Amino acid sequence: MAGIAIKNKKAGFEYFLTEEFTAGIVLTGTEIKSIREGKANLTDSFCAFVNDELFVKNMHISEYKYGTYLNHEPKRDRKLLLTRKELRKIIVKTREKGLTIIPSLLFIDEKGRAKLKIAIARGKKLYDKRETLKTKDTRREIERHRDY
Secondary structure, eight states, X not given: OXXXXXXXXXXXXXXXXXXXXXXXXXXXXXXXHHHHTTOEEOTTOEEEEETTEEEEEXXXXXXXXXXXXXXOOTTOOEEEEOOHHXXXXXXXXXXXXXXXXXXXXXXXXXXSOEEEEEEEEEEOXXXXXXXXXXXXHHHXXXXXXXXX
């Protein structure tokens, strides 16, 4: 059960990830069941503060196929659970110009709870993205030649 790990593939390409935190998520019953089936998407999601509480917005969790009228809304805002100290640290960091909070990984821990890895990130410029692609290609080439 602990093998579920849903990555935000765009995060590493679009942003420089500087500092990471692990947060719990407030979910409903049908949401956790959908996550355990691997039916979640972090691609366009981001985190924002609402009244000193951190929420993940635009994270898509598909409706549970066996859910009835109790099924959840797929793109609702979900509260993240962090300590006050961590929240204060994130608030101070994101006040800096150009920094934002991006979800990078959604996973199920060993106790069966859904956790979200969030990262403080700075957006990459176009030339930075090209550099990332070049390093990825060279790494792939090295791995390909190592196999022979």
